[in-house]
Amino acid sequence: MAFSSSSLSPFPSISSIDQPTRPSTTRSTIFGSKPKLSVIEQTHVTNLASLNSQSLRLKASRESPGLTQELTSDRLESIAEIENRYDVFDEVKHRFLSFKKHKYLENLECFQNLATAQAPKFMVIACADSRVCPSKILGFEPGEAFMVRNVANLVPLYENGPTETNAALEFAVNTLEVENILVIGHSCCGGIRALMGMEEEVDSSSFIQSWVVVGKNAKLRAKATASKLSFDQQCRNCEKESINCSLLNLLTYPWIKERVERGMLSIHGGYYDFVNCTFEKWTLDYKESGRYLVKDRVFWA
Numbered sequence: 001m002a003f004s005s006s007s008l009s010p011f012p013s014i015s016s017i018d019q020p021t022r023p024s025t026t027r028s029t030i031f032g033s034k035p036k037l038s039v040i041e042q043t044h045v046t047n048l049a050s051l052n053s054q055s056l057r058l059k060a061s062r063e064s065p066g067l068t069q070e071l072t073s074d075r076l077e078s079i080a081e082i083e084n085r086y087d088v089f090d091e092v093k094h095r096f097l098s099f100k101k102h103k104y105l106e107n108l109e110c111f112q113n114l115a116t117a118q119a120p121k122f123m124v125i126a127c128a129d130s131r132v133c134p135s136k137i138l139g140f141e142p143g144e145a146f147m148v149r150n151v152a153n154l155v156p157l158y159e160n161g162p163t164e165t166n167a168a169l170e171f172a173v174n175t176l177e178v179e180n181i182l183v184i185g186h187s188c189c190g191g192i193r194a195l196m197g198m199e200e201e202v203d204s205s206s207f208i209q210s211w212v213v214v215g216k217n218a219k220l221r222a223k224a225t226a227s228k229l230s231f232d233q234q235c236r237n238c239e240k241e242s243i244n245c246s247l248l249n250l251l252t253y254p255w256i257k258e259r260v261e262r263g264m265l266s267i268h269g270g271y272y273d274f275v276n277c278t279f280e281k282w283t284l285d286y287k288e289s290g291r292y293l294v295k296d297r298v299f300w301a
């Protein structure tokens with residue numbers, strides 16, 4: 001189906017795409033559920049409790065006399081948390097050193113070249129959600145993708161003014177001259193859920209609402225096309241509609257539109273379903289007179 005860049009109905013109806021059902025989620029946090037660390041925390045609380053209290057007093061005595069009592073009582077819990085953080089970073093340190101040994105040093109020439117310049121072919125815009133991780137799921141290696149991640153993988157309109165997302169876009173397109181922009185949405189997106197659940201009036205005290213309202217046209221389309229569906233299903237529709245809206249919003253940037261029209265830059269949408277582990281990809285196909293088609297729609301399962 002053809003459409004003009006001024007239209008907000010550019011794509012075949014996303015609601016018509018076969019969508020595997022998923023169990024409804026009772027969680028509505030932006031970034032999903034927090035991993036349970038209670039076992040680890042308990043271990044360290046136990047270890048800490050077994051410490052000689054004298055050592056705590058010696059440590060505290062270097063600070064101020066009043067600190068001793070504080071450290072031996074009320075702040076045990078916070079020290080336990082610090083201990084826990086050290087443990088977390090032990091794991092991170094191990095991962096880094098493993099990366100250095102098995103990736104960096106084994107591909108030294110490649111990384112030395114990257115140290116002087118980068119020439120990624122991709123600009124990726126993905127959600128901040130910890131489960132999305134484009135480098136992991138699509139295998140982007142260092143130097144291959146300039147990336148920005150924000151809540152709900154949204155691209156604001158050009159006329160909305162500067163944000164960190166369009167600052168990254170400007171650098172990627174005008175300086176790095178990437179050949180592809182890929183906007184990746186995903187299943188169970190808490191940012192989209194927040195967008196769908198918010199009132200008409202934005203609560204200006206909420207940074208989340210003030211940001212996700214960028215996707216309000218996607219919300220309107222999802223509500224219109226999926227009005228009889230459950231809220232969860234409407235959210236799923238909006239997850240895909242928001243990608244389409246972001247692709248259209250990219251075209252409001254003159255330096256992006258020009259490169260697309262000259263065939264120097266391609267714009268793609270992607271949808272990562274981490275419930276069923278599938279990935280859907282499609283590409284905008286520019287036509288004369290400002291019309292666009294969707295092409296190369298593929299579904300990886």
Ligand SMILES: [Zn+2]
Nearest residue numbers: 127129152189
């Ligand atoms: Zn998300």
